[in-house]
Amino acid sequence: MSTRIQIAVDCTDPHRLVRFWANAMGYEIEHGEEQVRDLLDGGIVTADDVVTVDGRLAWRTGAACSDPDQIGPRLYFQLVPEEKAVKNRWHLDLRIGEERRAAEIERLIALGATRLWDGQQGPHTWVTMADPEENEFCVS
Numbered sequence: 001m002s003t004r005i006q007i008a009v010d011c012t013d014p015h016r017l018v019r020f021w022a023n024a025m026g027y028e029i030e031h032g033e034e035q036v037r038d039l040l041d042g043g044i045v046t047a048d049d050v051v052t053v054d055g056r057l058a059w060r061t062g063a064a065c066s067d068p069d070q071i072g073p074r075l076y077f078q079l080v081p082e083e084k085a086v087k088n089r090w091h092l093d094l095r096i097g098e099e100r101r102a103a104e105i106e107r108l109i110a111l112g113a114t115r116l117w118d119g120q121q122g123p124h125t126w127v128t129m130a131d132p133e134e135n136e137f138c139v140s
Contacts, residue, residue, distance in 0.1 A: 006064075006074040007092075010084075011133050014077035015053045018063035020132050021075050023111050024094070027065040033057045084134050092137045093126070101127065105139055 011017045022029045036057040039045045051060045061079040066072075096104045105115060105127055112132040119126045119138070126140035 004073070006076050008076045008078055009135065010080040011077050011135075012079070012081075012083060013133065014061070014063040014079050015051070015058065016132055017077045018065050018075070020112050021077075022065035024108055024113070024131075025065070025067070025072065025075070027072070027075065028068050030064045030066060031056055032059070088136045091135070094137060094139045096139055098125070101139055105129070108139070 009017065018029055021027065033056045036045075036050055036059060040047070040050060040057070049060055050057050052058070053063075062076060064074055064076045066074040094104070108129060109115060114130045114134075116128045116130055116136065119128055124140070126138045128136055128138050130136055
């Protein structure tokens with residue numbers, strides 16, 4: 001039996017980051033509007049618990065996206081009060097391939113990423129980037 005994983009990311013704007021990462025990864029944003037509306041209408045949650053994003057009700061404190069093929073891990077972005085303060089202790093490594101890397105980097109920059117530096121270890125090369133909230137990731 002394999003274990004399914006979810007990668008949870010602390011952030012200050014979960015809906016901005018879920019849009020970025022869904023586009024970056026080819027994932028689909030999970031829209032739970034029906035569940036949110038049912039809980040709101042039932043008095044289980046209040047208007048303070050929800051926001052409207054792109055015309056849909058959503059949870060204020062979190063947003064998720066997932067692989068449409070259900071192969072990659074689910075990404076969950078959760079609201080925290082503090083800004084990112086130091087370099088990540090771990091990061092995602094997008095393995096694109098050298099032949100597609102330059103075009104992918106430009107696409108990610110257009111989505112809101114920042115190119116930080118180029119790296120190399122022996123024959124292996126990569127580009128370290130940051131998402132819109134400065135979480136580092138690599139494109140190799």
